[in-house]
Amino acid sequence: MSEILVDVKNLSKEYKRGGETLIVLDDLNLEIPKQDFLALMGPSGSGKSTLLNLIGGLDTPSSGSVSINGERIDQMNSKQLSNWRAGNVGFIFQFYNLLPVLTAQKNIELPLLLTNLSSSERKKHVETALSIVGLSDRSGHKPSELSGGQQQRVAIARALVSDPDILVCDEPTGDLDRNTATDILNLLKSLNEDHGKTILMVTHDPAAADSAKRSLHLDKGKLTT
Amino acid sequence: MKWFRQVLAVTNMNLLSITQRFGSSLVVIIGIAGSVAVMVSLLAMASGLQSTVEGTGEADRAMILRSGSSSELSSVISIEEANVMANAPGLRQLNNEPMIAFEVYTVVDLKKKGADDTSNLPLRGVDAMSFAVRPETKIIKGRNFEPGRAEIIVGRGAYDQYEGVELGNKVTFRNAAWTVVGVFSTDGDVHESEVWADVKVAQSAFQRGASTSNAIARLESVSSFDEFAIFIENDPRLEVKVENELDFYKNQASGVSGIINSFGYLVAIIMAIGSIFAALNSMYSAVSTRLVEIGTLRAVGFRGSSILAALMMESMVLALSGGLLGAGLAYVVFNGYTVSTLAGGTFSQTSFDFAVTGEIIMQGLILALIVGFIGGFLPALNAARQNITDALRSL
Numbered sequence: 001m002s003e004i005l006v007d008v009k010n011l012s013k014e015y016k017r018g019g020e021t022l023i024v025l026d027d028l029n030l031e032i033p034k035q036d037f038l039a040l041m042g043p044s045g046s047g048k049s050t051l052l053n054l055i056g057g058l059d060t061p062s063s064g065s066v067s068i069n070g071e072r073i074d075q076m077n078s079k080q081l082s083n084w085r086a087g088n089v090g091f092i093f094q095f096y097n098l099l100p101v102l103t104a105q106k107n108i109e110l111p112l113l114l115t116n117l118s119s120s121e122r123k124k125h126v127e128t129a130l131s132i133v134g135l136s137d138r139s140g141h142k143p144s145e146l147s148g149g150q151q152q153r154v155a156i157a158r159a160l161v162s163d164p165d166i167l168v169c170d171e172p173t174g175d176l177d178r179n180t181a182t183d184i185l186n187l188l189k190s191l192n193e194d195h196g197k198t199i200l201m202v203t204h205d206p207a208a209a210d211s212a213k214r215s216l217h218l219d220k221g222k223l224t225t
Numbered sequence: 226m227k228w229f230r231q232v233l234a235v236t237n238m239n240l241l242s243i244t245q246r247f248g249s250s251l252v253v254i255i256g257i258a259g260s261v262a263v264m265v266s267l268l269a270m271a272s273g274l275q276s277t278v279e280g281t282g283e284a285d286r287a288m289i290l291r292s293g294s295s296s297e298l299s300s301v302i303s304i305e306e307a308n309v310m311a312n313a314p315g316l317r318q319l320n321n322e323p324m325i326a327f328e329v330y331t332v333v334d335l336k337k338k339g340a341d342d343t344s345n346l347p348l349r350g351v352d353a354m355s356f357a358v359r360p361e362t363k364i365i366k367g368r369n370f371e372p373g374r375a376e377i378i379v380g381r382g383a384y385d386q387y388e389g390v391e392l393g394n395k396v397t398f399r400n401a402a403w404t405v406v407g408v409f410s411t412d413g414d415v416h417e418s419e420v421w422a423d424v425k426v427a428q429s430a431f432q433r434g435a436s437t438s439n440a441i442a443r444l445e446s447v448s449s450f451d452e453f454a455i456f457i458e459n460d461p462r463l464e465v466k467v468e469n470e471l472d473f474y475k476n477q478a479s480g481v482s483g484i485i486n487s488f489g490y491l492v493a494i495i496m497a498i499g500s501i502f503a504a505l506n507s508m509y510s511a512v513s514t515r516l517v518e519i520g521t522l523r524a525v526g527f528r529g530s531s532i533l534a535a536l537m538m539e540s541m542v543l544a545l546s547g548g549l550l551g552a553g554l555a556y557v558v559f560n561g562y563t564v565s566t567l568a569g570g571t572f573s574q575t576s577f578d579f580a581v582t583g584e585i586i587m588q589g590l591i592l593a594l595i596v597g598f599i600g601g602f603l604p605a606l607n608a609a610r611q612n613i614t615d616a617l618r619s620l
């Protein structure tokens with residue numbers, strides 16, 4: 001097997017609410033090699049998003065470690081995590097999470113504002129990302145002027161634009177019809193195969209999971225194949 | 226640099242989205258504009274009054290009033306006292322006559338233009354020496370009154386504000402008819418709100434006998450004041466007090482303009498507290514409708530501190546627009562607006578212009594920014610500290 005990109009060891013996450021402790025992830029281990037395309041399945045409320053957020057550096061574990069490319073992101077403070085996310089991970093959400101007042105072009109440019117790139121360099125990167133997702137002709141459109149599938153493409157371009165190693169996708173086709181979903185899955189597949197992106201995708205759609213190289217199931221805080 | 230760029234990008238986005246929250250943003254802007262407009266107008270009123278009244282007087286002139294009188298209206302000086310004072314040291318001489326004028330000061334009633342009721346204005350009985358003591362006095366229309374006749378000249382401010390004071394008109398004060406023969410100016414000071422008549426005629430018309438109200442003296446120099454004042458205040462035949470003319474008017478002004486000032490600040494602060502709540506409310510709702518956006522920006526890598534700064538900027542921009550609107554409104558409506566008010570210590574009306582100065586506008590804008598800062602801080606801090614995963618879930 002090739003080099004390990006994501007290394008999760010003895011990971012637990014619990015939420016305390018009103019004296020009760022809810023164990024969402026229980027002493028979980030997971031290795032994701034570079035250029036993997038892993039689908040994460042499981043019933044609703046099983047902790048898929050929680051695991052994804054921990055790997056994407058949006059949340060910190062109750063115990064255990066998360067290493068990405070050898071870096072212990074579970075030990076970073078909030079500022080370090082912000083900087084780490086800016087350069088290493090791209091997020092794709094079920095409801096696209098585009099900023100409604102910004103054009104596609106400006107939405108995609110957002111992560112680049114955190115880099116030292118000049119505005120002409122940023123523009124070039126945005127154009128590249130737009131052409132990868134096949135939306136070069138829609139750069140001046142606001143999200144409200146785009147279809148769901150197009151909005152998700154813009155969101156994918158935003159996740160890609162700073163060229164991170166890993167894309168984390170939380171039900172990326174959950175809000176799309178079958179045909180559009182297939183287009184998006186094909187796009188993700190090509191990002192994995194042609195652009196070498198490692199992809200971790202949460203879905204509860206078995207058809208979507210088939211696009212991935214492999215799938216794992218999360219249930220009662222544990223991973224199973 | 227990078228951080229700054231983050232803040233600018235988020236601020237820009239927030240400002241773009243203000244149009245989507247137009248209603249609540251407008252409430253904040255109007256609330257702040259109102260507080261600032263009220264404060265600026267009241268301070269402008271105080272400063273206008275102050276500069277008019279303080280502009281009255283010269284350092285080498287002295288006002289003499291009866292001891293214990295706080296204003297010219299309640300002061301009385303007898304002819305015996307007048308004779309003693311005329312021999313005081315330190316008085317400037319004009320053709321071998323001491324430059325001290327004994328004047329009658331009373332109030333008369335006239336109707337203001339457009340008003341239903343009459344209001345008080347001061348009538349000053351003066352003689353030739355009064356003009357010599359105040360060389361800034363000029364007849365700008367008509368002629369001076371003739372001694373011994375029931376004629377009046379009207380100050381420029383009073384002329385503009387009162388009805389029936391056209392040249393040649395007759396006005397009635399205490400059942401006696403007076404003819405208006407001229408209009409005078411005194412470089413914009415309080416005397417322009419007065420009516421002047423011959424002191425002898427005034428003494429008989431207002432039953433003063435041989436006594437006058439007060440005296441105004443022109444001294445040899447500014448430094449002669451002490452010599453003059455010590456003589457006057459120590460002479461057992463005199464029951465009077467001496468005040469430098471500048472100080473006299475400054476004290477008259479500071480009481481009233483101080484009250485207007487404090488009132489202006491008080492009202493502005495009460496209104497500002499209201500605006501703070503409006504701003505808080507608007508910013509909380511602005512933030513809560515944008516939690517997902519904020520979570521998304523944080524996920525992309527934007528720092529909490531840049532979110533905080535950008536939300537603060539948004540609140541301050543709203544506040545500043547309100548401040549500019551309010552100050553601009555006050556300026557357009559009130560700057561140069563002429564009003565009369567009861568001057569401190571007398572019942573007479575002094576007319577003056579509102580002065581919306583740069584300093585007052587600055588104070589208004591600072592008030593606006595304080596409101597924006599306080600109103601924006603808690604919601605912004607809350608948003609910046611929000612757990613990212615919770616924010617993203619709040620869809």
Ligand SMILES: Nc1ncnc2c1ncn2[C@@H]1O[C@H](COP(=O)(O)OP(=O)(O)O)[C@@H](O)[C@H]1O
Binds near residue numbers: 044
């Ligand atoms: N901030 C939180 N506080 C308390 N409980 C939470 C919180 N976030 C998630 N949970 C709970 O953790 C469990 C897993 O949530 P999630 O990871 O969103 O599941 P999934 O994505 O698999 O549907 C759910 O029971 C959810 O209610």
Ligand SMILES: [Mg+2]
Binds near residue numbers: 048049050170
């Ligand atoms: Mg989920």
